[in-house]
Amino acid sequence: MKPNDVILQTVTKIVTFIILTFAIYLFLAGHHEPGGGFIGGLVIASALTLLYLAFDIETVREGLPVDFKVVAAVGVFIAVATGMGSILFDQPFLSQAFGYFNLPIFGKTELATAVLFDLGVALAVVGTGVTIILSISRDA
Amino acid sequence: MSISVIVKIVVTVLILGGTALSILSAFGMLRLPDVYTRTHAATKSTTLGVLCTLLGTFLYFWQTQDIVSIRLLLGIVFVFLTAPVAGHLICRAAYRSGVELAQESTEDELKKVLDKREKREN
Numbered sequence: 001m002k003p004n005d006v007i008l009q010t011v012t013k014i015v016t017f018i019i020l021t022f023a024i025y026l027f028l029a030g031h032h033e034p035g036g037g038f039i040g041g042l043v044i045a046s047a048l049t050l051l052y053l054a055f056d057i058e059t060v061r062e063g064l065p066v067d068f069k070v071v072a073a074v075g076v077f078i079a080v081a082t083g084m085g086s087i088l089f090d091q092p093f094l095s096q097a098f099g100y101f102n103l104p105i106f107g108k109t110e111l112a113t114a115v116l117f118d119l120g121v122a123l124a125v126v127g128t129g130v131t132i133i134l135s136i137s138r139d140a
Numbered sequence: 141m142s143i144s145v146i147v148k149i150v151v152t153v154l155i156l157g158g159t160a161l162s163i164l165s166a167f168g169m170l171r172l173p174d175v176y177t178r179t180h181a182a183t184k185s186t187t188l189g190v191l192c193t194l195l196g197t198f199l200y201f202w203q204t205q206d207i208v209s210i211r212l213l214l215g216i217v218f219v220f221l222t223a224p225v226a227g228h229l230i231c232r233a234a235y236r237s238g239v240e241l242a243q244e245s246t247e248d249e250l251k252k253v254l255d256k257r258e259k260r261e262n
Contacts, residue, residue, distance in 0.1 A: 003236075007225060007228055008225060008229060011221055011222065011225045014221060015218065015221055015222060018214060018217065018218055018221075021214075022211075022214060025210075025211075
């Protein structure tokens with residue numbers, strides 16, 4: 001008898017958006033409030049895990065055709081590349097800079113290069129987490 | 141009575157009420173006979189208890205420090221959506237793995253439906 005998961009799947013469709021929104025909030029809030037790349041990446045990985053639980057692995061892979069090992073590699077590359085970027089300006093490796101810019105919608109905004117490093121951390125965490133979950137959950 | 145005093149009374153009532161509801165559901169967990177009635181106690185009253193506490197916290201920080209915390213509102217929506225589904229899934233997993241109902245129960249309506257469906261599919 002085929003079980004029907006309609007309640008779990010419907011709620012997952014709504015809740016995933018809340019979790020992903022919260023993950024982006026945590027990622028962007030990391031400079032001044034609790035949050036940052038690591039916890040943002042973990043929350044994104046947990047949203048993906050919820051999708052894998054409610055639907056099956058093949059369905060999610062069709063909708064999101066991403067190799068998460070590549071995501072982890074790209075994350076590490078971005079983190080190292082932002083560190084190397086500071087060498088171009090005659091600064092020590094991994095130096096940070098920030099400045100205030102007038103953006104069209106947001107007005108005066110503080111932009112920091114630390115966010116790019118955090119993006120690398122977040123991608124590395126998402127890639128590692130989802131890879132671990134996928135590799136231990138696969139049917140033998 | 142000024143607005144802030146009224147809000148503080150409302151906040152107190154909400155947080156104490158939420159705590160009382162959580163204690164009530166803890167007693168329900170201890171005293172009810174089987175997994176289904178326990179899930180009933182654990183999901184419903186704890187959800188309302190947590191929602192009351194979060195709403196009280198939201199109102200308190202809004203009133204006293206002018207912080208409109210979107211995280212608390214999001215938490216309210218999230219708990220309201222997910223806690224009943226968690227209860228539903230736990231109950232369903234228990235039923236599918238054959239956990240018996242309590243002695244006092246008189247009717248098992250889901251069993252009839254499942255039997256009928258099984259007969260139709262065979």
